[in-house]
Amino acid sequence: MNVISNYVIINVRFLLFAALIVISISQFTYPQTQGENIFKKTCIACHTIGRGRLVGPDLKDVDKKQSEDWIINFVKSSQRMIKSGDPDAVAIFNEFNKIIMPDQALTDAQIKDIIIYIKQQSTGSGQKTMTAELVHSSGMTLEFAGKDEILKGENLFIGNTRLMNRGPACISCHNVNYNNAPAGGLLALDLTNTFSKLSATGISAIISNPPFPVMNTAYKSHTITQDEAFYLVAFLQQVNHDSPNQKPVNSQSRFLLNGIIGTVILFGLFGGFWWNRKRKSVNQEIYKRQIKSI
Ligand code: HEC
Ligand code: HEC
Numbered sequence: 001m002n003v004i005s006n007y008v009i010i011n012v013r014f015l016l017f018a019a020l021i022v023i024s025i026s027q028f029t030y031p032q033t034q035g036e037n038i039f040k041k042t043c044i045a046c047h048t049i050g051r052g053r054l055v056g057p058d059l060k061d062v063d064k065k066q067s068e069d070w071i072i073n074f075v076k077s078s079q080r081m082i083k084s085g086d087p088d089a090v091a092i093f094n095e096f097n098k099i100i101m102p103d104q105a106l107t108d109a110q111i112k113d114i115i116i117y118i119k120q121q122s123t124g125s126g127q128k129t130m131t132a133e134l135v136h137s138s139g140m141t142l143e144f145a146g147k148d149e150i151l152k153g154e155n156l157f158i159g160n161t162r163l164m165n166r167g168p169a170c171i172s173c174h175n176v177n178y179n180n181a182p183a184g185g186l187l188a189l190d191l192t193n194t195f196s197k198l199s200a201t202g203i204s205a206i207i208s209n210p211p212f213p214v215m216n217t218a219y220k221s222h223t224i225t226q227d228e229a230f231y232l233v234a235f236l237q238q239v240n241h242d243s244p245n246q247k248p249v250n251s252q253s254r255f256l257l258n259g260i261i262g263t264v265i266l267f268g269l270f271g272g273f274w275w276n277r278k279r280k281s282v283n284q285e286i287y288k289r290q291i292k293s294i
Contacts, residue, residue: 035117038110045211046101046202049121055202056101057092060122063115072111077103097197102212134204136230142200145234153235156228158182159286167222170232172287173215177246178239185283188214195233195240203236204229 046055062071066088074081074089078101081089106114135141136149155161158181159169170191175184177192184190194203207229210216224232 034110035113035115038106039114039117042104042106042211043114045205045209049118054205055099055198056096059118063119063122068112068115071115072108074101075104075106075111075114079103099197134200134230134233135226137227140230142230142234142237145230145237149231149234150238153231153233153238154178154181156231157235159290162290163222163228164225165222166290167219167224168287168290172283172290173218176236176239177243179242179246185287188212191236191239192243193240195236200233200237203233207232 043059047057047059048054050058050060052058066074070086070088078089078093082093104111136145140149152161156163157170157176159171163169171182171184173185173188175186175190175192177190198206206212206215207224208226210219
């Protein structure tokens with residue numbers, strides 16, 4: 001009898017002990033996987049950890065450079081920090097050609113999880129996953145892209161050719177100043193010189209995993225293929241290259257027209273919802289036509 005009850009007690013103790021270990025291990029690993037998930041979803045289009053600069057800086061060891069509070073504030077709203085004159089924030093903003101890092105709607109706890117992931121990946125060989133280098137499926141690299149590839153990119157951009165997975169044409173939100181390309185959507189950035197700002201890796205990272213909510217929604221279930229990204233980048237490179245030779249009259253009148261339409265839309269919707277304003281700002285006709293036929 002005694003032997004049996006001893007046996008039971010020992011077993012119960014063992015079970016409790018085992019449960020405790022399992023719980024503490026899962027609590028220990030939980031934030032890491034959590035941070036990894038968020039990082040891969042929301043930061044990876046613009047940042048690497050130990051693989052060099054992308055759209056934004058390499059985040060390797062950023063936790064040693066800045067305090068946790070600083071990082072949390074920066075991730076939540078970098079622009080607020082920059083405008084308040086924080087010297088480090090202003091310096092990194094200038095270093096990165098004033099590219100705006102979008103505000104991230106994350107909690108302190110989520111950002112802390114990301115910091116843990118960054119710490120973990122900063123040691124050793126660095127981050128294992130990275131956005132792929134931009135190569136056409138035929139093996140062609142961008143420096144060998146010629147007229148054909150650029151034309152394919154133009155047609156995809158302005159919607160003459162459908163994107164394979166039926167996403168909307170870029171022009172429904174973005175304008176480029178290029179030969180006879182029609183005027184594009186108004187509120188998303190003009191992409192005429194985006195190539196010099198972001199480089200091929202930056203643009204292709206953004207195309208394959210858009211870090212901006214509006215653009216992300218448009219392509220979430222309509223991903224752009226690798227070859228399409230290749231053509232689009234080849235096109236945007238050409239647009240950037242040719243931009244000094246574009247007819248000034250043409251661009252000025254288009255700019256003026258866009259400005260007027262933009263102002264009217266802005267004022268018309270100012271009292272309305274921010275979210276609504278973003279939606280109305282796309283070239284709805286093109287956008288709808290494309291979405292409808294899905
Ligand atoms: C659209 C691109 C983009 C996305 C998405 C993005 N960042 Fe950034 N990030 C930047 C740029 C660009 C900078 C350089 C500062 C600037 O231009 O404002 C930067 C700077 C930073 C810095 C300051 C680095 C330093 O050396 O001081 C941190 C920290 C940071 N980002 C973290 C994050 C985290 C975490 C995420 C994901 C939750 C994220 N970023 C998402 C573009 C981005
Ligand atoms: C539904 C609207 C929408 C569509 C369609 C869209 N984008 Fe965007 N894109 C945005 C928004 C919003 C931003 C964030 C910057 C801003 O507010 O203008 C953005 C940003 C970008 C940027 C970063 C620009 C910079 O200088 O920081 C690039 C590059 C880009 N888009 C490329 C493309 C390409 C290529 C396509 C077509 C495959 C495309 N976008 C289609 C809405 C869109």
